[in-house]
Amino acid sequence: VTAQIPQTAVGGSLLSNGLLVAIVVLLHIQIAAYLIGSTTLAAISEAVSMVRRHGDERHDRLAHGLVQSSAYVFGFGSAVAIFFVMLALLVYWGKFFVALQQITFPTFFLEAVAFAVEIALLYTLYANWQRLARYRRARLGLLILLNLTYWWQMFFIDVVASFMLTPNGGDVDILSQFLNPTQLPLTVHRTIGNVAWAGAVIAFAGAVRYLGVTRRLERAVRGDQPAPALAPHPPMAPSRMQSERPLPAFPAAPRTVGAMAATETATEPREAYEARYWDWVAQWGAVWAIGLTIFQPWVGYSYAKEIQLHAYPAWSLMMFGDLSNVFLLQIGLLGIIFTLGSVYFWRRMKASRASNYRRQGIIAVLLVVVTVWAVQPAWFAPTYADTLAAGLAKPWWEGGLLNPFGNFIPYKVGALTAMFLLGLWSLTSYMRAVSRDQVLPARTGRRSQWLLLGLGVSVSAMMMVMGVIREHARQPYLINGELTISNQQITNNQASPKGGSIR
Amino acid sequence: MIRSTLRFLMPKPNLKGRLRSAYSWFDERTGATELLHKGLYEAVPRRGGWAYTLGSATLALILLQLFSGIFLLLDYVPSVEEAWPSLHFLQTQDAFGAWVRGLHLWGAYTLILIIGLHGLRTFLSASYKRPRELNWVTGAILFLLVLGLAITGAMLPWDDAAYWTTTVVTNILHYFPVIGDGLRTLWRGGSFVGPITLTRTFAIHIWVLPFLLFSFIGVHLYLLRRHGEFGAWINYNTSSDDPEREIAERIRAVEPPYPTKRIEKRYAAPSETVNFFPDQLAKDTAVSVLLIAVIFVMGRLAGAPLDEAANPATLTYVPAPEWFYLPLDQFLVLTPQFPLIAVGIFVIVVAGGLAFTLLPFLDRSHERRPTRRPEVLVPALFMIFTVIFLAMLGVNRLYNL
Numbered sequence: 092v093t094a095q096i097p098q099t100a101v102g103g104s105l106l107s108n109g110l111l112v113a114i115v116v117l118l119h120i121q122i123a124a125y126l127i128g129s130t131t132l133a134a135i136s137e138a139v140s141m142v143r144r145h146g147d148e149r150h151d152r153l154a155h156g157l158v159q160s161s162a163y164v165f166g167f168g169s170a171v172a173i174f175f176v177m178l179a180l181l182v183y184w185g186k187f188f189v190a191l192q193q194i195t196f197p198t199f200f201l202e203a204v205a206f207a208v209e210i211a212l213l214y215t216l217y218a219n220w221q222r223l224a225r226y227r228r229a230r231l232g233l234l235i236l237l238n239l240t241y242w243w244q245m246f247f248i249d250v251v252a253s254f255m256l257t258p259n260g261g262d263v264d265i266l267s268q269f270l271n272p273t274q275l276p277l278t279v280h281r282t283i284g285n286v287a288w289a290g291a292v293i294a295f296a297g298a299v300r301y302l303g304v305t306r307r308l309e310r311a312v313r314g315d316q317p318a319p320a321l322a323p324h325p326p327m328a329p330s331r332m333q334s335e336r337p338l339p340a341f342p343a344a345p346r347t348v349g350a351m352a353a354t355e356t357a358t359e360p361r362e363a364y365e366a367r368y369w370d371w372v373a374q375w376g377a378v379w380a381i382g383l384t385i386f387q388p389w390v391g392y393s394y395a396k397e398i399q400l401h402a403y404p405a406w407s408l409m410m411f412g413d414l415s416n417v418f419l420l421q422i423g424l425l426g427i428i429f430t431l432g433s434v435y436f437w438r439r440m441k442a443s444r445a446s447n448y449r450r451q452g453i454i455a456v457l458l459v460v461v462t463v464w465a466v467q468p469a470w471f472a473p474t475y476a477d478t479l480a481a482g483l484a485k486p487w488w489e490g491g492l493l494n495p496f497g498n499f500i501p502y503k504v505g506a507l508t509a510m511f512l513l514g515l516w517s518l519t520s521y522m523r524a525v526s527r528d529q530v531l532p533a534r535t536g537r538r539s540q541w542l543l544l545g546l547g548v549s550v551s552a553m554m555m556v557m558g559v560i561r562e563h564a565r566q567p568y569l570i571n572g573e574l575t576i577s578n579q580q581i582t583n584n585q586a587s588p589k590g591g592s593i594r
Numbered sequence: 595m596i597r598s599t600l601r602f603l604m605p606k607p608n609l610k611g612r613l614r615s616a617y618s619w620f621d622e623r624t625g626a627t628e629l630l631h632k633g634l635y636e637a638v639p640r641r642g643g644w645a646y647t648l649g650s651a652t653l654a655l656i657l658l659q660l661f662s663g664i665f666l667l668l669d670y671v672p673s674v675e676e677a678w679p680s681l682h683f684l685q686t687q688d689a690f691g692a693w694v695r696g697l698h699l700w701g702a703y704t705l706i707l708i709i710g711l712h713g714l715r716t717f718l719s720a721s722y723k724r725p726r727e728l729n730w731v732t733g734a735i736l737f738l739l740v741l742g743l744a745i746t747g748a749m750l751p752w753d754d755a756a757y758w759t760t761t762v763v764t765n766i767l768h769y770f771p772v773i774g775d776g777l778r779t780l781w782r783g784g785s786f787v788g789p790i791t792l793t794r795t796f797a798i799h800i801w802v803l804p805f806l807l808f809s810f811i812g813v814h815l816y817l818l819r820r821h822g823e824f825g826a827w828i829n830y831n832t833s834s835d836d837p838e839r840e841i842a843e844r845i846r847a848v849e850p851p852y853p854t855k856r857i858e859k860r861y862a863a864p865s866e867t868v869n870f871f872p873d874q875l876a877k878d879t880a881v882s883v884l885l886i887a888v889i890f891v892m893g894r895l896a897g898a899p900l901d902e903a904a905n906p907a908t909l910t911y912v913p914a915p916e917w918f919y920l921p922l923d924q925f926l927v928l929t930p931q932f933p934l935i936a937v938g939i940f941v942i943v944v945a946g947g948l949a950f951t952l953l954p955f956l957d958r959s960h961e962r963r964p965t966r967r968p969e970v971l972v973p974a975l976f977m978i979f980t981v982i983f984l985a986m987l988g989v990n991r992l993y994n995l
Contacts, residue, residue: 259994272994275986382972386979393987396928401994515976522968526961 112179116562117555119175121288122168124281124554126161127241128289132379133157134234141227149371155220157293158234162217165209187569195254195268198247205244212237242282249278255570256561257401272401276394283383283390288550290379295547297373298540304365305537311362367533373543374439374535378518380546381432385514388425388507398564402571405564414560419466421560422507424553426462428546429514433458435542436521442536445529447520454517461513465506634871637849639825639864642719643877646823648712650878651885653811655705658886659743660804662698670750672796674789677752678903685900695900696893702744704889706918709737717953717974719826720962725856726821727954732814734951739807741918746799748916752792757904758913760795761787766926769936787906822851827962829864858960912995920988921981927991928984946977 136150136157180188192199216223216233223230250269259271399406408414437451524530565571621627638646669684669691671677684691713733716722722730749760764787767777783790834840837860844863845853853862868874905911915923922943929938949956957970964971 270990270993272990275990279983279986385976389980390983393928393983397987397990515973519969519972522972526966526968 112183113559115171115175115179117558119168119171120558121551121554122164122171123245124285124288125292126165126168127238127245128285128287129157129161129292130234130238130241131286132289132293133161134231134238137227137231137234141231149368152368153293153372153375154234158213158216158220162213165213169206184569187574190574191251191255191570195251197265198250198269202244202247205240205247208240209237209244212240245281245285246278249281250274252561253277256398256405256565258570258573259401272397273394276390276397280387280390280394283386284554287380287383287387288554290376290381290383291547291550293376294373294380294543295376297369297371297376298543298547301366301369301373301535302537302540304362304369308362308366363533370533370535373540374435374530377432377435377543377546378522380550381429381436381514382518384425384428384432384550385511385518388511392504392507402565405571408566409560409564414563417556417560417563421553421556422503423462423466424549424556426458426465426510427549428553429510429517430455430458430462431542431546431549432514433517435539435546436517438539438542439530439535440521440524442534442539443524443529443531445524446527447524450520451517454513454520458510458513458517461506461509465503465510634869634875636819636822636851636870637864637867638823638870638874639829640866640868640873641829641864642826643868643874644881645715645719646825646874647878647881648708648715649818651882652705652709652712654882655701655708655885655889656740656807656811658701658889659698659705662694662701663800665694666698667800672750672793674752674792674904677750677792678900681751681900682903692897693894696897697889698747698893699898700889700892700896702747703917704885705740706744708885709740713737718964719824720957720964720967721824721826722954723957723960723962724954725854726817726824729814729817729821730954731951732810732817734953736807736810736814738947738951739803739810743799743803743807744916744918746795746803749795750792750799751900752904753901754904754908754911755899755901755913757787757906758911759915760791762913762915764791766939769939771936771940819851821854824854824861825864829866830861830962831865832860833865861962912992914992915988917985921984924984924988924991928987 133154136154140147140150140154176188212233216230216237220230223233250271253271253273254268257271257273259267395406395409398409409418433451433455437448437455440448440451521530567575569575666684669680669688671680681695685695686692716730716733745759745763749756749763764778764781767781768774770777779785781791781794782788783794832840841859841862844865845859848863848867852864852867855862901911925938925943926935929935953970957967959967959969961967
């Protein structure tokens with residue numbers, strides 16, 4: 092490590108290397124996750140539209156919108172990333188950053204290469220989207236290439252992030268660093284999480300736009316102007332709903348987005364069309380957000396298991412120590428996400444009188460019960476250590492403070508299992524109704540959109556809480572067991588079990 | 595001169611005629627021609643023919659396993675003292691011995707992969723629905739039997755890997771409530787893994803499971819012929835303005851084994867069919883030959899590993915399951931100990947196995963398109979993801995041991 096780098100950590104305050112770094116890092120993660128997830132969903136929409144015999148105007152428009160939003164966010168996100176590296180890593184933890192660079196140089200190098208490729212691909216797509224409409228396979232190919240580059244970049248940054256928690260013996264060999272124990276679960280966790288997050292952002296944006304459009308329509312109704320698409324449909328018999336498509340999807344459209352305006356005006360007023368479109372966008376995003384979050388309890392549990400096996404102090408801090416209550420907040424947010432999704436599906440199905448809509452209501456109630464079950468503190472004390480010190484680590488019926496349902500593993504695993512099963516049931520039930528054409532567009536009330544706003548905020552909060560837990564679980568280390576935060580001292584001068592150390 | 599003399603002494607036999615009369619004699623007694631005709635000239639759906647080759651490929655691979663297994667039996671001795679030396683001899687001294695072991699191992703790997711893909715294809719195309727429920731049930735049982743053959747086969751070499759596989763697998767049984775200990779003792783032939791364990795495992799691998807396997811293959815093929823290949827929903831699309839008339843016309847013109855009985859009219863007969871021979875059989879043969887060629891190459895290049903002879907006292911050997919059991923192994927690693935391990939093993943695994951086997955009775959809707967069956971597709975995707983993810987975690991764990 093060179094002598095020019097400060098040998099001690101720069102003294103900071105809450106506003107400097109405390110809050111500021113946290114804000115920059117969390118912003119960086121949320122933007123990066125959105126970029127990756129939204130590009131994946133754009134490629135999926137583009138592919139769906141291409142596969143359908145007559146195209147799909149909704150997916151065309153959504154794919155274009157996602158590419159545009161990616162381009163806008165990418166510029167700002169890059170600036171945040173560079174600011175993060177320059178400020179947080181070089182200024183505050185220079186020695187750590189240099190040490191990390193020395194160890195994981197190939198990953199940072201590949202990261203930079205991916206960055207350059209992304210700029211070229213994203214700009215090409217953004218600037219030439221409509222020109223490329225005549226070459227849709229090429230456009231889809233470019234989108235997939237952009238996706239692969241994003242995933243590639245995420246894989247390499249996951250190598251660094253997981254190495255910091257489970258360094259696998261320190262600077263041993265490059266393969267051990269790449270394939271350290273938490274690398275795989277973290278990558279899968281983020282792969283799923285990124286798409287779910289993008290889905291939540293899309294649902295949020297769709298809800299906001301739907302609220303705006305319907306407000307204008309309501310004003311139009313108050314002014315005695317007709318609003319055809321929002322006028323209540325006559326009640327339908329279940330058999331009719333199952334056998335017909337009472338409100339057809341968007342008209343078979345020309346394959347270019349530019350032709351959309353003509354299609355709209357030819358069939359229905361602009362505002363009604365917009366309401367149908369944004370309602371569809373909102374539910375499409377919600378399906379991805381909920382659908383992929385279902386995997387997260389299972390993947391997250393596997394991730395925690397690897398941390399338990401390879402970085403026990405960090406795991407103990409998360410599950411039994413100061414972070415245990417923060418972890419409960421995390422589980423609570425997970426339950427809230429599922430519950431909000433289920434209530435949204437319920438209201439949507441109910442508005443269309445879809446069969447079995449009451450089942451969604453029951454699932455939502457069960458989800459609330461399971462969430463309460465999951466988040467109750469295992470020990471009614473600040474930490475497990477406090478409970479032990481007070482001699483109260485025994486069941487409540489013996490006068491102790493142990494949770495009535497037992498130790499951490501049985502009840503929390505049981506609650507999480509129930510949570511993902513209920514989430515799966517809720518999603519499946521909703522998708523079944525959609526596949527039978529029982530859920531009609533633009534029937535959802537304005538209040539239901541607030542559920543999606545809550546969903547977006549909850550997913551964002553969960554990502555933040557997760558970041559806080561992961562970064563604090565290593566304390567007092569920056570690289571677990573190897574390099575401390577305080578004075579950035581390298582503590583592991585001994586050869587590691589695999590024969591290496593951070594030096 | 596000599597030639598003309600011989601021709602005079604031995605008049606030219608009418609070989610063709612003699613063979614024909616011999617075949618007539620044989621056919622009169624066995625009905626072989628009719629059987630062949632029935633087997634080869636039945637109609638199958640035209641679209642998606644390459645996807646349907648996986649069933650025939652599975653059968654071809656099972657036969658390859660049978661023949662390579664017979665060759666291994668010529669040398670293998672099922673006793674704890676002789677099992678490893680006999681295979682070591684086969685591997686190092688016998689001509690082609692190592693290759694035959696490689697064939698058996700890579701044949702098993704490929705078989706598991708192909709039977710899994712065959713099941714996936716059947717699931718996606720909803721071919722398991724009425725009246726083909728029992729086709730699926732027998733197929734699912736065949737899949738489980740193949741897995742059973744694979745795991746019992748892995749126990750036979752009696753090297754370190756086989757010994758510890760036997761120890762772990764037979765030990766799993768004791769988590770079964772009430773009768774678990776008894777089941778473990780029954781398989782092991784005592785409290786510990788020993789000579790009787792190997793003998794019993796050998797008997798299961800050589801007699802019990804193959805008997806069941808070939809019995810169920812017979813039933814599976816009979817049911818396939820009875821109801822005909824369903825194929826996929828794309829074979830039943832209509833293109834005219836009058837779908838009902840088109841379907842009625844299709845049913846009237848179709849050849850046996852169609853129209854399928856006890857099914858909605860729409861799915862009674864495919865829109866276009868071809869004869870099994872030569873159209874489909876050519877595709878089946880091509881895929882099977884290709885797979886067998888790959889197995890021959892892999893058997894030669896990679897062979898089959900043989901660790902040191904089993905040493906129950908070793909403290910350094912790290913047992914690792916075969917790749918197809920990695921998901922289950924990792925699931926056990928992740929399942930917390932008492933009281934959840936019994937739930938993990940028996941409630942979740944058994945429930946999963948039952949749901950897989952009894953799928954046709956759980957999915958009662960008439961829908962055939964995957965996008966119209968989210969109630970089974972979404973949970974199935976979750977299951978598939980879980981299995982793949984567990985396998986990846988298993989590899990990750992073994993690498994970072």
